[in-house]
Amino acid sequence: MTSALADLLARHVGAGTVPGAVGLLGGVEPEVVAVGEAALGGPPLRDDAIVRIQSMTKAVTAVAALRLVEAGLLGLDVSVEEWLPELAGRPVLTSPGAPLDDTVPVVRPITLRHLLTNASGYGMVVEPSPLADAMAANGTEAGAQPWSLGADAWLARLTELPLAFQPGEGWRYHHSFAVLGVLLSRVTGIPLADHLARDLFDPLGMADTGLWVPPEKLDRLPAAYRHDGHRFVETEPAGGGPYAGPPTIDVSHGELVSTARDYHRFLRALVADDAAGPPLLEPEHRRLMLSDQVPAAHKTPESFFPGFWDATGWGFGVAVQLEGEHAGRFGWSGGQGTDFFVDPDGTAGVLLTQVELGAHVWPLVEEFQALPAPRA
Structure with a gap:
């Protein structure tokens, strides 16, 4: 008998939503399922595939930052x-849509909470x-492709531009977490x-995250695709692309690759009081991270x-x-087509595909999020 998770992934692979997917669902001993191919016409996708998790990185760097607070x-x-002098004295637009020279002085510095x-x-x-x-002209707009500039050069480019609003007086997604890195x-x-490996990945046994x-x-790195409305367009080959091997620039502003089991280890350590080892965060910081702060x-x-x-609200990451x-x-x-959630009872879900999120892939994500928790 197959599970609801396996049925969901097989149905969407069969329908052409994604070439392959890894799904994880459960608590202490979750179910892990891999269906489909690592690349179109390629080998089967392994359940230990190392995939580009992109913005799922934000939860990890949030925890790392709070641990430095502690x-x-x-x-x-x-x-x-003190550490990011490039941020000092940045002008602020009079409104987010104003001309770039229509600015006022900043009234307060950017803090960790703001990031x-x-x-x-x-x-x-x-x-x-x-x-x-x-932002499009100077290479700092958000997009599906990873870094093209080293961390310091990217931050210098970003801080050439004015802030969209006074720190602490608005909400705009994404870039604060690259600055946080x-x-x-x-x-x-x-x-x-190196810091994430020493502080989180090595102690938690997350051997395939970085x-x-x-x-x-590299034989475990699937191809990456976007869907143009008619077909899959390969954006990174299996075993290749910017994440293949050590980069030649500092990517401290970058995003992670991981596996379903590795990410589940991180989630269990974050929320489970009975997890092996000391808690990742003190209770008050965990409460702040996992509750609406906007x-x-x-x-x-x-x-x-x-x-x-x-x-929906937003906590820390x-x-x-x-x-x-x-x-x-x-x-x-x-x-790049990944998703995770954790319910109040500790049930966790991790979905890893390699097709950019959009109208073609989002139904799979929504159905994954609606799956019932497996029976203990």
Whole structure:
């Protein structure tokens, strides 16, 4: 007898939603299923495939930052300009859609809390504007492709531009967490990849998680695709692309690769009081991370995609369900077709595909999120 998870993945692979997918669902001993191919016409997708998890990285760097707070190296409400002097004195647009020279002085410094809650003033611009055009022109707009600049060069480009709003007075997705990665590397004095390995990945046994895939594991890196409405278009080959082997630049502003089991280890350590080893976070920091931290006034239609805020909040690096059947659930998706969630009872789900999120893939994500928890 197959499971609901296996049936869901097989149905969507058969329908051509994705070439392959890995799904994980459950608690302490979850079910893990792999269906389909690692690349079109290629070998079967393994259940230990190492995939590009993109924005699922945000939960990991949020935990890493809070652990530095607990170590006394950072403060939630202390300026980060000591480590990121590029942020000091940035001008602020009079409105997010204003011309780039229509600015006022900044009234407060950017803090760690601002970065964790996407309130720094930097972020995606979803409506046409001079700022959106400028970000596209200087290579700092958000997109499906990974870094093309080293961390310091990327931050220098970003800080050429004005803030969209005063720090702490709005919400814009994404860029605050790339800035956070640079911050973590500067506070610790080592590249983000090394700090995450020492502080989280090695202690948790997350042997296949990092900012790139080692050469000896490239046979487990699937191809990446987008769907143009008619067919799959390969954007990165299996075993190749920017994540294949150590990069030649500092990618402390980058995003992770991981496996379903590795990410589940991280989630269990975050939420389970009975997990092996000490808790990842003190109770108060875990509460802040996993509860809504965004004021109602900042949940505007232009801040993100329409309908996002209807029953959703944002904590530190994760979205939080505020109403409905899954109230109390937290989780987030990655732009390359990945998703995770954790319910209040500890049930976790991890979905890994390699097709950019969009209208073609989103039905699979929605059905995955609606799966019933497996019986113990």
